[in-house]
Amino acid sequence: MGNKRYELNDAQWAKMALLLPGKAGDPGRTGSDNRLFVNGCLWVLRSGAHWCDLPERYGRWKTVHRRFSRWCDTGVWERVFDALTTDRDNQYLMIDSTIVRAHQQAATGKGGRKNQALGRSRGGLTTKIHMLADALGRPLRFSITAGQAHDITAAPALLKGQQAGAVLADKAYDSNGLRETIAQMEAQAVIPSKRNRKVFIPHDTDLYKQRNRIERCFGRLKHFRRFATRYDRRTIHFAGFIHLAAAMIWLR
Numbered sequence: 001m002g003n004k005r006y007e008l009n010d011a012q013w014a015k016m017a018l019l020l021p022g023k024a025g026d027p028g029r030t031g032s033d034n035r036l037f038v039n040g041c042l043w044v045l046r047s048g049a050h051w052c053d054l055p056e057r058y059g060r061w062k063t064v065h066r067r068f069s070r071w072c073d074t075g076v077w078e079r080v081f082d083a084l085t086t087d088r089d090n091q092y093l094m095i096d097s098t099i100v101r102a103h104q105q106a107a108t109g110k111g112g113r114k115n116q117a118l119g120r121s122r123g124g125l126t127t128k129i130h131m132l133a134d135a136l137g138r139p140l141r142f143s144i145t146a147g148q149a150h151d152i153t154a155a156p157a158l159l160k161g162q163q164a165g166a167v168l169a170d171k172a173y174d175s176n177g178l179r180e181t182i183a184q185m186e187a188q189a190v191i192p193s194k195r196n197r198k199v200f201i202p203h204d205t206d207l208y209k210q211r212n213r214i215e216r217c218f219g220r221l222k223h224f225r226r227f228a229t230r231y232d233r234r235t236i237h238f239a240g241f242i243h244l245a246a247a248m249i250w251l252r
Contacts, residue, residue, distance in 0.1 A: 006046045007039040012251040019080045021071075040064045042248070045241050048225025072240035081139075081243040084250040089135040092166040092190070092207065094214040095158055095173065097130040097151045098222075102230040127230050129242065130154035132162070137213030139221070139246040144235055156181055166190050166204070168211045174201075221245050 008016065013035055020034045040058030044051060054061040071077055102125035126147025132140045140162075143154035151172045159167065159181060166188040169178075174194045179201075182189040190208050193200040222228040224245040232238040 006043045008035065008042065008251075012248075015084070015251055016080065016247070019083050021076060037064060037067060041068050041244060044068075045224050045226045045244055048229060048231070068240065069237060072234075072236045077240040077243040077247070081247045081250070084247055085134075085138070085140050088138070088140060090162075090164045091135040092168055092210070093135070093140070093159070093162060093164040093187075094133045094137070094168040094211055095131070095151075095155055096133075096169065096211070096214045096218070097128050097154070098218045099126050099128050099147050100228060100230050101125070102127050102147075127235075127238070129227075130158060131214065131218070132158040133214040133217055135210070135213075137217045138249055139217060142239070142242055142246070144239055144242070152178055159185065163187075166207060168208060168214075170211065217249065220249060224248075 016038065017034065020038070022034055036058060040054055041064070043049075043058065044054060051061050051065045054064060058064055128145045128147050128149055128151075130143040130145065130151065132142075134140055141158050143157055145154060152175055155169070155173055155178050163185065164187050167182045167185070168190045171192040171194050174191050174197065179189045179191070188204070189201075190203050190211075191201075192203055192208070221242075224241070226232075226238075226241045227245045230238050232241065
């Protein structure tokens, strides 16, 4: 699986290159061939393979993995993603979540699954990825929790500091508290009422149809195998892969 379909094209690289540390002109030691390194990380992200199976042309796998880990710890992947999302469409925002299976290796090592956003359910170990997306269905912000966490727990943090004309979400997000949060944003809540709500709250059914864009976004992100299945024991490493995958959505 060493072919170049996993790699950045010239246009994508031109957009990403200026956002990375170690580029020419940066103070201190410059990174050795950032493009080759990022392509190596993309190969692992897309293929879902073990780091030790990284093709030799990307360099020694231990060196690439160590650098990937360092960039996760220092927030490089998230900063690159954030920089790419500045040209967003805030006509309305959407929130949703998806559950991903966690491979057994994600619960191994020191500390096991403790404090690493791993939950036990009937399907085994799971992690939930909560996402905020813009009106075009592009990712804007993520939260990672254990799989059994309720969708609504991550919603306030995802919406904090955001502006929009409306917020779209499915009925799992129907709560008075979240509706109040959206009202404080001076936005319209486009959320169907749960069956147990005593007085149903109407919503814009035509606008609600646009929510399928965030579902399609999750579908595109799951083409990256290390997004679709969690192999990483440390949540910060899994988050690094999530932000790299999301950056690729913005680079299309």
